[in-house]
Amino acid sequence: MKRTKIFKLLNSETPIKDVLIKGWVRTRRDSKTFSFLEINDGSCLKNVQVIADSGLDNYDAINRISTGSAVAVSGELTPSKGSGQKWEVQATDIDILHMSPDSFPLQKKRHSDEYLRSIAHLRPRTNKYGAAFRIRSELSYAIHTFFRDRDFRYIHTPIITGSDCEGAGEMFRLTTFDFKNIPEIDGKTDFNQDFFGKEANLTVSGQLSAEMFALSLGDVYTFGPTFRAENSNTSRHAAEFWMIEPEMAFCDLEGNMDLGEEMVKYLATFILDECKDDLDLFARFVDKQLMNTLENIAESTYVRLPYTEAVDILTHSKFKFEYDVSYGKDLQSEHERYLTEKHFKKPVILYNYPKTIKPFYMRLNDDNKTVAAMDVLVPRIGEIIGGSQREERLDILEHRMDETGLNKENYWWYLDSRRYGSVEHSGFGLGFERLIMLVTGISNIRDVIPFPRTPKNIDF
RNA sequence: UCCCCAGUAGCUCAGUUGGCAGAGCGAGUGGCUGUUAACCACUAAGUCCGCGGUUCAAGUCCGUGCUGGGGAGCCA
Known part of the structure; x- marks a missing residue:
């Protein structure tokens, strides 16, 4: 039977x-x-x-x-x-x-999240973590559905990359060298003798590859693991996390913001409709405001605000910030939270940031000072989406690479896309774990990924 | 990497001015009951995170290391 x-x-x-x-x-x-x-x-x-x-x-x-x-x-x-x-x-x-002997670590009572992290292999057997990982699965499904309904293609970008920098942070090195006997030439490591014949790393973003496919298949997205070797010790960062990166040809910044807003709303609505029982557990035991937050995210029209206006609002605010706000500096977490939680009380999309605080691939605006970047900020989590219209003009892109000290030779293939039929295109990255934190109210990223990898932590 | 907080029974935590190591939950045993993280009684359970120091005496004070948490930066 x-x-x-x-x-x-x-x-x-x-x-x-x-x-x-x-x-x-x-x-x-x-x-x-x-x-x-x-x-x-x-x-x-x-x-x-x-x-x-x-x-x-x-x-x-x-x-x-x-x-x-x-x-x-x-x-x-x-x-x-x-x-x-x-x-x-x-x-x-x-x-x-x-039979499970009485040494079974899970008892018929509440345990702390910290304790459950120390038995991450057993915590999915609890109500809370079972619910969290079912929701994680449902959200994955919803993401694919969202894109497929809009005729996007799913692209598998490489996990191992040969680029020395993808513009998004410290990388994990990958090598087959015997650490006790690393080949050298002229006092430097001889990567010619390594597996790939050059330096290799784990990817920090699929964006540059995804751009190549957007400029072939039209609308594409990636959804896969990403690795950052930053020594970040916060509740919002992990060394291994999953990211969703759509990339659209013939799309400008406004279209990009439209997709970001539509996507966050779609996913919030999906979870509200499809995961009632599991969601109810979080609303009762984890975050009493969860339903209000989700309905707000699903239904409100997101504020769209240029960076300069955000700076104006913040400098004229009577609220006492720990850090000063001034044009040309990136906003602090407290500033983002003020905008979403106190001033507007709903999600905010900030755009047109100063070029000095953004990476080389973002499209330079006509003012020559700002780039066509956009961040979607949500209450409590802060930045959940970061994206931009990409620089499609070869000369300006090369100039920006020079300004930021990048070696153009390593990006010959990327630059080719601007040599042959270059068109305007846009995309963004959405942190999958942050999305799960948003919809469950779970406040630590270590509790929304099955086996979290953070500095000094790779058990399981 | 920086700042702050914590580490005591299997778990969650209390422990006063430095003076015999405690509770609840869980577990074991017995009882009771169509029960609802059941209930009642009893029992067992400790490297007080490690190392060093101060003291007649340290869970408690000092130094240091490790681990965990919160915040910052970096970002997703």
């Missing part, structure tokens, strides 16, 4: 004579002539209540089943005589697949 997932069972319209469920015991409550077992199989937040009658041949063993044990239960789905649930399973046979 095939097992039925608990999610399906609990949504049944009618009683079912014969069912088989398999899962892990969350708790056991004994009565005189029978026991209640709460079984969870990960298919949904809810457990199913199983009635184990003392008449079962292995009742002695059933009475010793502990939290964490795995069981297979055959029986009948019947309306519950108790008041807490619609259905329950009256067991005719309980096969104890594996």
